[in-house]
Amino acid sequence: MHRPAEWDRHDEIIMAWPSIENDAYADKGGSRDLADATRDIxxxxEAVAEFxxxxxxxxxxxxxxxxKRFKHDAEEILIQPVHDYHKLDLWMRDMAPTFVFDGCHLDGVDYNFNGWGNKFPVNASESLASQVCDNMNLTRxxxxxxxxxxxxxxxxxxxxLITDSSIINENRNPGKSQQQIEEELRRTLGITKIIWLRGVKGGDITDGHVDGLARFIAPGxxxxSRPNTLDDRKFSKVFKDAHFILSNATDARGRRLEVVEMVEADLYSLGLDRRTLKDIESENEDYPSLSYVNWLLxxxxxxxxxxxxxxAxxxxxxxxxxxYKDRRVKTVRLDQLPFLGGGIHCSTQEVPA
Structure with a gap:
């Protein structure tokens, strides 16, 4: 197996509109949150379709x-009906297959999505990876x-790169050791070197996915992602630990990693109302995902x-x-996805060419 880098060429990007019946939006702001999330998606x-x-x-x-929404983009944005998935959500990075090559053949790995450790079950999407593979005539x-x-x-x-908190976790792989998990990651992705970063179990709905913390720009x-303030002990510790580990790590080919910092947006510079800020400060609402490293190539x-x-x-x-001097950077303003716990990378999944 071989998992290509994101900077390799793609055939397409898979995305999804959330369903009206998805409980994630009913439990929050209802139709308003659904509309706002749909607008971001x-x-x-539309930005991806330019490429x-x-x-x-x-x-x-x-x-x-x-x-109706995409009637002028019908050639670039192919709308694919999904039946029997009444609670479809938008997080295709996690729910769709992870695509790999087995020799010259493209396959899709189904990593048994369970609602981020059963914290937010989306029953209909649990078998979405398998269905996508079937629709694409790919081996699952x-x-x-x-x-x-x-x-x-x-x-x-x-x-x-991976965080221990998001996979060596009883809510996903109970009773499994780091060695067992490493062996299966090597088998399914074809990787030879794993750099473990320390995340925070329960720090967010994902238990600290790496795509909001650290991303490869190129080999080596x-x-x-650096917090806007290091006053928060929990997230500043994650950053400091990750920075130390990465700065002292070598990749699969023995290269010492070069580490670049990118400072996150400041919660208090977003123009939020006082009630929203108070809910976040009191942890009645999750802290929004304001990491810029959640981009998509x-x-x-x-x-x-x-x-x-x-x-910022x-x-x-x-x-x-x-x-990325050799690439055109297309910006997208996100207003709702950060408050749902994700961003651009979380909501997309590339299909390698």
Whole structure:
């Protein structure tokens, strides 16, 4: 097996509109949150479509709405009806297959999505990876391992970044040792070197996915997300530990990693109302995901988040443009996805060419 790097060419990007029946939106702001999440997802899809094909999974209850929304992008954004998935959610990085090559053949690994450790079960989406493989006429690679695509960051040359909190966890792989998990990751992804970062169990719904913490820019080069303030002991410790580990690590080919920092947006610079801020401060609401490293590489481009913090947005944008001088950087303003716990990378899954 071989898991390509994200900077390799793609055939398409898989995305999804959340279903009206999804409990995640009913439990929060209802139709308002659903509409806001749909707006963010649609903006991402339109940005991606400037570079490559998008396949957008849509449940029957929203099919006509989606066709109307993308009537001018029908060639670039293919709307694919999904039946029998009444509670479809938008997080395709975790719910869709993780694509790998077995020789010259493209396969899809089904990592048994279980709602991020049964914290937020989305019953209909638990078998979505298998259905996507069937629809694409691909071999489904089965495994006992429970994990998500957002946990797996590869350089295409045998190196994997992963957080221990999101996989060596009783809510996903009870009774399994680190060695057993490593062996299965090597089998299903074809990697030869695993760099373990320390996440925080329960720190967010994902238990600390790596794609919000550290990403490969190129072989031997990593960008790490730095909290806007280091006053928060929990997240500052995650950053400091990860920075230390990465700065002293070598990849599968023996190269010492170069580490670049990218500072997150400031919660207090987003123009949020006092009630929302108070709910976050009191932990009645989860802290939003304001990490810029949750970008998506597309053919010839980068789809890059902006959050409304003018200073941090501009600084992060300058860094990514400098790092990817050979790619066009397309920004997308995110207003709702960060408050649902994710971003651009979390909501997309590339199909390698």
């Amino acid at each position: 649609s903006a991402i899809a 490559e094909q998008v396949t957008l999974l849509v449940t029957p209850d929203r099919l006509q709405e989606a066709k 690679v089965s495994t006992w391992l429970v994990t998500e695509g957002g946990s797996l960051e590869t350089d295409g040359e045998g190196t994997l 080069k990593v960008v790490i 597309v053919n010839g481009g980068v789809i890059f988040p902006q959050f409304g913090d003018k200073k 947005d501009a600084a992060a944008l300058s860094i990514i443009r400098d790092l």
